[in-house]
Amino acid sequence: MASKCDRCSEPPIHFLRYSGQHLCSDHFLDLVGRRVKKEMRAQHTIEKGRRIGIAVSGGKDSLVVLRMVNEIVRPFRDVDIVALTIDEGIAGYRPSSLDITGGITKELGVEWHLSDYRNLFGKDLDDMVKESDMGPCSICGILRRNALNRAAKEADCGVLVTGHNLDDMAQTVLMNVMQADVQRLARLGPHMDPIPGLIPRSMPLRTTPETETYLCALLLGIPIHGEECPYAETAKRGHYRDLLLKAEEETPGTRHSLLKFRDHISPLIPRGRSHVSSCTRCGEAVVEKGEKPICRGCLLLDELGIGKEE
């Protein structure tokens, strides 16, 4: 590590291997703040009077993005933000992150909306998992999407900000490439070309590596909720995370290259959606065609035996 920050005479706290920079804490936070601002501007324009929804799980990335976006929009009186949290119903995991989120939104004076699987879908995730052969992450992925979109619509948000960092993005791109899943790659946010009925996703931390969001959380005094989701080990993501860590170690900048690859190729992929309608049960957008359109969330609830009869 160099003895001085590249921009001032303070001691550096972080070396950014992929760009060769040594930065002190102030200049490091300044750099991440600028990236967040730049990504927000490039990804979306918020219509006047509509709010920015921030998906806050209580994990470090979501709290860092909440803090940073709040800081950016505070000088503008006509921009409002709202924190949206989904309680999946995971005993021993979710409750402590809810306490942290409640505390931080209160401290920042940000409105907080909390919705839960039990009220939305009739059951906690824990019960759905017990009674089904489906993997918890498959169930949760579909339902969270549905729940967050509904919450963002109810709170009148023009955009839904998520805390996805560079590692998350690069893992997803690599996974889609290795599984030849072109349509999924095309659907990956940020959504510059929104689908009616779906609140577009914005990912202002997408160019910031996970080690750096962790460092931001430490420097900003954000409490790090140590518990891991008890279902996390069933995710196949771990395999791609290990591959990428190795690739990044050998060739710094690999994660950024994967993200650039996505940005170049995404606009060239035909979306393959001819018709967007509303789910006849819950009103969420459905991209598939059909006589009676039903969304993936409602189809899943049918499979779990808790779908609502029409």
Ligand SMILES: [Zn+2]
């Ligand atoms: Zn400095």
Ligand SMILES: [Zn+2]
């Ligand atoms: Zn539905």
